[in-house]
Amino acid sequence: MSLLPLDEPAAPPPAPLANTRRRPLTSSAGRRALGLLPILLLAVWAAIDWHAVRDGVARLASADPWWLLVGLLFTYLGAVAAACVRQGAVLERLPPGLLVASQIAAGAANHVLPASIGAHAVTVRFLQCQGIPLPRATASIALYSLVRAVAKTPVVLIFLLAAPTAVPPSELLPQGRTLLLAAVGLLLAPAACAALLTVARPLRRPALDFVRTALTDVKQLHTRPARFLPLWGGAVAAPLIQASVVASVGTALGLPLSWAQLLFAFLAASTAAGAVPAPGGIGPVDAALVLTLAGYGTPLPLATATVIGYRVLTVWVPLAPGMLVLSAMVQRKQL
Known part of the structure; x- marks a missing residue:
């Protein structure tokens, strides 16, 4: 009996390895790194297009600073108009301050990725953080894009009738192969979607659910004045506010054009070049805007300076x- 081992207290179980392994990879560190990513993109974007910034600042040095300040005010009013449309596209009430801040952030992301992908991605993430499911958030993005396009059409037509001395719209439209490719793309896009849904059967149910969700939300939104009024009002005001930035820059540089002519110049140029998926519309809109201003009799160097000034106020200053x-x-987990 003396040789038998005495009862000893059991050793405590070893600590689980999973928790110790996860500690170095904290969510706060990953979120901090993700928060620094936009700053890195800003530095890369500035390095690529540094010449445009330098030339724009040099040309704007002799402009009227007060009118440039007015143009900057219109730039940020564009974020307010976008926030109105975003609020009108969802049934839930969103916090106004955070909604406007999200659109300022979305505007910066919009200049990094083409075809408004960056702005829509930021907005979808913001809506999800506000408790809106992904299908309904995506449906609101589709409604936002559709309403913006529909509301802009009567605005352009009114200015087209009110400005008969403008550049003929046929000169702003793509010509030759570009027009042919655009027409083919418009015809093939619905056919490609239909073929994809026919071949890929797993996509049919999500697509039908998306359409049902979108139609249901549209019906409910248009029964509430607190939603459809900011939806359509913001969509009508948005292109006018953006065009007012061009008008402010043109006035600051002393262009021999009226405010209405400057507004129509941007509306016509953005409409003609809006189908080209460039980041923030940079490139096609600029060329079309220079052409429109030159058609009004503006000297080409002055028209170019106006476009550069517009880009400085709408891209570089708020970026x-x-x-x-x-x-x-x-970092605050609001996106």
């Missing part, structure tokens, strides 16, 4: 604050 807002919202 750094927009990226900072985007980083702050990511």
Whole structure:
């Protein structure tokens, strides 16, 4: 009996390895790194297009600073108009301050990715953080894009009738192969979608659910004045506010054009070049806007300076604050 081992207290179980392995990879560190990503993109974008920034600042040095300040005010009013349309596209009431901040951040992301992909991605993430399911958030993006396009058409037509001395719209439309490719793309897009849904059967149910969700939300939104009024009102005001930035820059540089002519110049140029998926519309809209201003009799150097000034006010000046807002919202888990 003396040789038998005495009862000893059991050793405590070893600590689980899973928790110790996850500690170095905290969510806060990953979120902090994700928050710094927009700042890195801003630095890369500035390095690529540095010449445009330098030339724009040099040409704007002799402009009227007060009118440039008015143009910057219209730039940020565009974020307010976009926030109105976003609110009108969902049934839930969104916090106004955070909604406007998300659109400022979305505007910065819109200049990094083409065809408004960056802005829509930021908005979808914001809506999800507000408790809106992904299908309904995606449906609101589709409604936002459709309403913006539909509401802009009567605005352009009114200015077209009110400005008979403008450049003929036929000169702003793509010519030759570009027009042929655009027509083929418009015809093949519905056929490609139909063929994809026919071949890929697993996609049919999500597609039908998306259409049902979108139609249901549209019906409910248009029964509530607190939703369809900001939806359509913001969509009508958005292109006018954006065109007012061009008019402010043109006035600051002393262009021999009226305010209505400057508004129509941008509306016509953006409509003609809106189908080209360039980041923030940079490139096609610029060329069409120079052509429209020159058609009004504006000297080509002055028209070019107006376009550069417009890009400085709408891209470069709000880009750094927009990226900072985007980083702050990511770190606070609002995106």
